[in-house]
Amino acid sequence: MRLPGVYRAADDTALLANVMRQGEYARGRRVLDIGCGTGALAIEAVRAGAASVTAVDLSLRSAAATWLNARVHRAPVDVRRGDLFEPVRGERFDLLLANPPYVPAPTSLLPRHRIARCWDAGIDGRQVLDRICLGSADALSSGGTVLIVQSEVCDERATLVRLEGAGIRSQVVARFRVPFGPVMRTRTALVEGRGLLKSGRREEELVVVEGCRD
Template structure:
């Protein structure tokens, strides 16, 4: 299913991150994973619930998380409209620290921002992630090993502007076996276009770059 087709089928009110290329990349990676009957999956930063619903259609037992109350309501409504059983909760990985999963997927906010603090509300909360873009990404990396069962898999998408090698080092440092699973280059969207002078000044992009590289990291708890 294309991203545009997926987006048309889901409720996506203002302030909730709509499925885009990063969603499609992560969906493609998720479809390659073997979900045995009853596999338990955690979707961190679910947004509209696109990833959670895809996994539920394949028989996974899905829990979806988001720090946005609006996103939680949206994902619940999309699950109900799709007649799929998905548990959608308000919170982050720390709120479920005592539980483990067969698969964790996440499309966290990852856009570098001139603002030092992550927004507490508003649409930018879905993408702004501090000056290096890692404010939320690092919390997912830090919690992944404890959230996965032996043999469990993390699928994580983010921009290469955040530092792909930094993500791999952090995951491997926690005992996971990690590698880049998928890559794609997309034209700069409106947010990044508006920040290009700041991004260039801080060495995050160059004039030669045709767009933003997105990566899906796959990490396994061995």
Template structure:
């Protein structure tokens, strides 16, 4: 696939989520939202799995252009938009939501506003994007809709499961895979050790795909509009 400079290169986390998409057997004719699309690889996988329409969003202009070109070259039913899923004006609902969000803990308390690092930097605990995404996804899912999200266990699997359940979704881990650190985590190993996130000398992480299913009617705080 084409990839503009500064756009996240699909890696092991992306591949694990693509496998989960195929195994999930998405409903034919589903309307899918791909959050943080990057090159558009997840949008392509969803369209090829039978989705009627895929909306792919990203805050990066380069990513939007890259995903647009990659999906148009394949003549797939994908609409690419620049934006943030946390926009409160977004009222559409989707049968499936997919995301490989930024989740790497960093020295800074907030994610960067520009540059390639915003594809992976997610604040001091790696949750700056994940936490609001869990809450917002519950509101954007149609009844009986499904969320599939991938991230590293370094930023807390149980925290994601708890967030989703508090938002009214039924949540579970559906895939796991151990991977050696990539260049970003290798460079931050000292920081992660100092914070107690990894053991001394640890140079591997576990990637997880977490699935959230919205029941009908929606359960939990989201049923009352309270996603905190």
């Protein structure tokens, strides 16, 4: 179920869910889904054997959609509304899941009340990604893991560097090439002009970054 203005689960969601399932990252663990959208990842974490699942989103509609979908699928998900880690400040989790906005936008101003909030992420696509990298260490338990899905367009190396700088060992664990979606097709000239993607490309590589806290 997807309310108007809520991000529709797409290839990036499926890739992250597949990595979580195949690696058995969620089994027996306390899971936090950051930016939950429809709740697809949170529900998959429950199905993958998580001990508990908490889902957070700044959007009221997304929080409502996750709450509704979790109940339709009889998945015990604790849904909270707020900005990234704020609703769970002081709590620790064994697994963080993040499919944040990562599409480069015309300006650095992030939309608050339009569907574009689901993908617009500033000039280089990293405004939300960087905040997640910096905040993950405080939300992870010792030995905990963060899984982040993003596009190559917003520089996977920067994600690795940010996580390492926060004390989280990191690596890319999955790659998947997909054709440009509707939003990226409208931003082709923009990302090419900024040197974020080679001219003529009409597909992008999605990557899943794994970070582990000692």
